[in-house]
Amino acid sequence: MNLADTEIVLGILKKQGYDVTDKPEEADVVLLNTCSIRENAEQRIYGRIGNLKTLKANKPELVLGVLGCMAERLRKDLVEDKKAVDLVVGPDEYRRLPEYIDIALNGDKGIGVKLSRTETYDDIEPHREDGLSAWISVMRGCDKFCTFCVVPFTRGRERSRSLHSIITELENLSVRGFKDVTLLGQNVNSYLDEENELSLDFADLLSAAAKVDKNMRIRFSTSHPQDISDKLIYTIAEHPNLCNYIHLPVQSGSNRILELMNRTYTVEHYLNLIEKAKKIIPGVSFSTDIISGFPTETWEDHLATLEILKQVRYDGAYMFKYSPREGTKAFRMEDDVPEVVKSKRLQEIIDIQHQISLEKNQDMIGKDEIILVEGFSKKSNNFIAGRTDTNKTVIVPINDKIKTSDYIRVKINKATSGTLFGDYLSHIQLEKEGIALTA
Ligand code: SAH
Ligand code: SF4
16 A cells, blocks of 8 residues: 555656656655554664665755655654654645655755545556556545554545546556556445445446456455445456455454454354355455454464464465554553563464465465466576466466466466466466356
């Protein structure tokens, strides 16, 4: 999401005549786009600001700025107390960034940290380098108020872009040859184009997106388990180019903890949803997010989390230690799971998930998969790397028929927990494969 926001910022600045340099010492303005989701993300930014101070010492007119969620939260600390930066601009004020830079260039502090109920940057064209994969933010903010989460405070209320503008952006990406686009939002299932008289929802958006270019894969993230509708599940099943991959964060396997987290679903509801999706979308795969060591989490709660991992058998998971965030409801609860216990539990979660990912990948040996060729593999120019519909990387020996951006059918012959290996079988046209992709 931050990378997508950075592209919006670049779009705004490029229009004003700014250009990007990859040499920090050449820059007149250095902007750090920041995240507040966990404490270590914030600590890293303090480290980066420290490093950039040397740059500023050599070039005092350099404008050093902080964008994003930390700007919102740490404005006082960064600008007034530590005087570490010249500029702080939060996620809803990027439109005015050129003004704030001018203020900073004139020697004052540029500060814009107001949140908006309406800003979606609907009309801003993000600056994207040519390539195959792109993100499109379809909504901003979040109204869920999970008790551990700082997002509703740093990114404000939920609001959606118009369906029309998203489809236009997709059409432009298709013309430029992009083949894999991810629609982004904190809770995409709450997407609603209220300005349209038909009140179009996320399933309508996905359906329209799938039709733009049948050779373009569409992904989306993140879905909240409370809001996935049957209509959405049927829509994913209906369109071959809507990827059969759902990122569905569960956070914990214990109903008591889920309630304390204000996640508004139970384990039973979650598992029913998974079962339903598996029936309606053949071959669907899931990934998840897990938080370990939320306040009051007992050994039994932890075992329940291990249990849900084993039951669902996710393809992958993002796993975190609970990190108290100021301003959230959970911040007022005692952070009573000791650090060593959090670490131990997290390691158990990681080990189990690692084993499941390995087994699931090994189950694919001997099967055919369709991959989008993304380029050479990281390790060798004798191999190409591509991704499956379910977001797994496959490495294939190169031959003179295979080009970047081709869709090819491969046979999987080897698997680790993170990567599949395969052999080339044939080229395919995604739009002609139709239902075969989901079979
Ligand atoms: N909107 C998405 C999540 C966005 S944040 C959703 O609701 O699923 C991405 C992930 O960061 C969350 O799913 C959660 O697992 C993790 N996270 C958020 N706040 C956290 C905190 N205070 N401590 C640890 N992990 C956290
Ligand atoms: Fe945070 Fe919950 Fe919103 Fe996700 S749904 S962004 S975890 S408040």
